[in-house]
Amino acid sequence: MKNIFTSITMLAFSLAAFAQTLQIQPNDPQYQNLKVQGLLSSSVPSNLPHRISGATQNALSQRDSSTGICSACMVELDSTFSVVPFDFGATAPEYRNDDGSARVGLPFNFCFYGTSYDTLFINNNGNLSFSGSYSSFTSFAFPNATFNMLAAFWADVDTRGQLSGLVYYKITPTAMIVKWENVGYFPNQDDLLSTFQIIITDGTDPLVPNGNVSFCYGDMQWTTGSASSGVGGFGGTPATVGANQGDGIRYFQVGRFDTTGTAFDGPYDAADGVDALDSLFFTANVCDTINIPPMAFDFVCDTLDLPTLGGFFSSIALELELTALAPEIGQTVTIEAQGFPGFSILENTPGNTVNFKYAINTAEMPSGVNTLSLMITDNGPGGKSTVINKTFVKSGSTVGINNINDNDIQIFPNPANNQLNISNNFKGIVSIIALDGKNVGQFEVNGNNNNINLSDISTGVYTVKLSSNGTSVYKRLIKQ
Ligand SMILES: [Ca+2]
Ligand SMILES: [Ca+2]
Ligand SMILES: [Ca+2]
Known part of the structure; x- marks a missing residue:
């Protein structure tokens, strides 16, 4: 019995040695037999x-x-x-x-x-x-x-x-x-x-x-x-x-x-x-x-068009997640976020892996294109960073909320140069929001002389947020 066992072992040994020393190729007639029997080295090039x-x-x-x-x-x-x-x-x-x-x-x-x-x-x-x-x-x-x-x-x-x-x-x-x-x-x-x-x-x-x-x-x-x-x-x-x-x-x-x-x-x-x-x-x-910049697992595309999620985009609180990796052993990653109105961070703890969780309140998010910019930085040699820009699009030029009928509120001229007029039926706060979500100008109008001065605002596309009594309407503005 021992002799039989020994000879089987020796056969297996010699086959394995054969596979390793001859670097048997996948097209060899013996390859599949050896593999099924577990006799192939897995590191054969x-x-x-x-x-x-x-x-x-x-x-x-x-x-x-x-x-x-x-x-x-x-x-x-x-x-x-x-x-x-x-x-x-x-x-x-x-x-x-x-x-x-x-x-x-x-x-x-x-x-x-x-x-x-x-x-x-x-x-x-x-x-x-x-x-x-x-x-x-x-x-x-x-x-x-x-x-x-x-x-x-x-x-x-x-x-x-x-x-x-x-x-x-x-x-x-x-x-x-x-x-x-x-x-x-x-x-x-x-x-x-x-x-x-x-x-x-x-x-x-x-x-x-x-x-x-x-x-x-x-x-x-x-x-x-x-x-x-x-x-x-x-x-x-x-x-x-x-x-x-x-x-x-x-x-x-x-x-x-x-x-x-x-x-x-x-x-x-x-x-x-x-x-x-x-x-x-x-x-x-x-x-x-030397050091691979951080990487990110993402569960949404670069651009997320919110209305495709359903017809309730004016009141969805989206919770989203991104996982960032160092990705080398022992490095720590930190994430800095630049968002837009309606964006908030739920979880962001530095580590070798960071689960970055965030929410978007689409009622507060301006219409049009909103950009979330994440700078992900490791502490490896040179402190490498990866920037991820994600855009969240709220379609439609306006969103009507509660008792403000946004169709009755006008902004003009549009495109505008240095002066923007807001129809006199609106009384409240006017915010000018850039594509990156930054508020670049804020004005209060009283319904009598609704002119605001845009001369400090650079040319480009903006969202105008008109807020009154806790509700807002949004308009798209081109500054030229
Ligand atoms: Ca295979
Ligand atoms: Ca790295
Ligand atoms: Ca693991």
Whole structure:
């Protein structure tokens, strides 16, 4: 009995040694057998030769700027995308595979921790890499001294299941978009499917306004394949989200995920719930070599058009949330906010992760465009900051409240030069509010001589707030 056990152990040992020493590739006939038996090292590089291939370049279709909630980041799959042509025996046109990679050339330079790359690897297991391809299916925490990788969701993606979607990409003169669209997990599992996307740019493409990378998530349904000790798509070794230079020093981590649900205690500490990523997006500048500026998880788009939330926009108290990350271990983040009438902070405690909670009372919010500006600063080397501007639009030029009939109150001329007249049926306080929410002028009128002097106010678009007896009406004003 002992002899049999010993010989099985020795066989397993020799297979594992074989896998490691020969760096067995995913297209090897023995690869799947070894992986199912748990005999593959998860850190085997797949070693695609590093050369530039002639990638198809498609013109970037215009992004729809009139989007509603959180579609600004997720680029819809359309005919301008191609299926990623994975190597290692995957076959056209679908290139379904387990741990494959594809070498792709870029028409622009992508800056990753100070090095510019015009070739990279799309690895099926949820990541892009630069110094070589990776078939590694079990992820590691960042920082890590080996992997040179940008990981939207480094986990054991497997698109061989019939119901699994595929991995697509699109290259423009200044950006590459890679989409893992409804993909399954190892081995061949397609009962749970996840959708996520990476965009990398030359640093100037407006697709990524605050950096050169964005990660964007649709519905995330699983975390772990069975070769990483997952059961039913969860548990085992957590999936990793972040970036890692591979020197053990330069990195960021957003989180590690091994379970269902939305629990998220920040990038480190406990493993997190994968549903926390649902519909999330964030951007990063990974060109910075010393200290990555803070990053933000946001649950609403850059622009939120309040009437799309329903017909009650004049009386909604919206409670919103943004999560800011250092994102390196040990750094502390603080947030300074500049809002507008109706904006208030509910929670803002400095930390490695900050849950910034705020409210918008839409009855007090001026009509038109209101801007919330958040300056997020870390205490790492150089004290890096990220500024997030969000606009909240209250549609309609006026909002009638209580006994003030705003249609009867006029402001003229509009556009105005140095003098603005307000119809004599109004008696009360006139506030001039800039697009950033700042009150730039306040006047009291008595209903007799309702002229106000705008000569101290610069040219631009303003909201005029007319308040009387605790109620207000709003008008849009152009100062020229
Ligand atoms: Ca895989
Ligand atoms: Ca965590
Ligand atoms: Ca930082």
